[in-house]
Amino acid sequence: DVKVTQSSRYLVKRTGEKVFLECVQDMDHENMFWYRQDPGLGLRLIYFSYDVKMKEKGDIPEGYSVSREKKERFSLILESASTNQTSMYLCASSLSEGVNTEAFFGQGTRLTVV
Amino acid sequence: QKEVEQNSGPLSVPEGAIASLNCTYSDRGSQSFFWYRQYSGKSPELIMSIYSNGDKEDGRFTAQLNKASQYVSLLIRDSQPSDSATYLCAVEGAGSYQLTFGKGTKLSVIP
Numbered sequence: 501d502v503k504v505t506q507s508s509r510y511l512v513k514r515t516g517e518k519v520f521l522e523c524v525q526d527m528d529h530e531n532m533f534w535y536r537q538d539p540g541l542g543l544r545l546i547y548f549s550y551d552v553k554m555k556e557k558g559d560i561p562e563g564y565s566v567s568r569e570k571k572e573r574f575s576l577i578l579e580s581a582s583t584n585q586t587s588m589y590l591c592a593s594s595l596s597e598g599v600n601t602e603a604f605f606g607q608g609t610r611l612t613v614v
Numbered sequence: 615q616k617e618v619e620q621n622s623g624p625l626s627v628p629e630g631a632i633a634s635l636n637c638t639y640s641d642r643g644s645q646s647f648f649w650y651r652q653y654s655g656k657s658p659e660l661i662m663s664i665y666s667n668g669d670k671e672d673g674r675f676t677a678q679l680n681k682a683s684q685y686v687s688l689l690i691r692d693s694q695p696s697d698s699a700t701y702l703c704a705v706e707g708a709g710s711y712q713l714t715f716g717k718g719t720k721l722s723v724i725p
Contacts, residue, residue: 542702543658545712
């Protein structure tokens, strides 16, 4: 089974802090994604990466950055956390090619910024 | 802007009935289509994928795709209370690895 693991299930951080959310997948997937999910807004793509050290902006990259130094790990960084970044953050991974390119999700990190 | 539209619901069906969930998408070049189930407070879980026109069945679930109408649906037969969840439609655009998600349809199966 594909396993996507996020480092924390719940996090509480203070406004202005630098926050790191970590994600690791064990299926040698090329693609990795970071989404946030908010009530009424659905899942929105923040950043994705299709290879090591490669990254692409999604729909809402402002206030975030990412790092992918190893194929299995994709980190989301909140440079200076703000209360409007309180959300559920979801990491996902997928294959680039082949028959099955579906994305698999981690368990999610519920971040509260106070 | 690629869009995926779903009826937000809630959709209520009695136990044992067929639940029908619908989704339309704007990117005519889209190639891959997915249905995810999400329980409250949990992350999305893949339940069906479909890549070509027609029907695809897996147990109580049937996905239907009509690319000409830009329409994809999910039927759940013999609905159970455990099927109560939000169902997300996701579409992978042509030449892209990105998934665009609908906002989801909340399904309630009434015992």
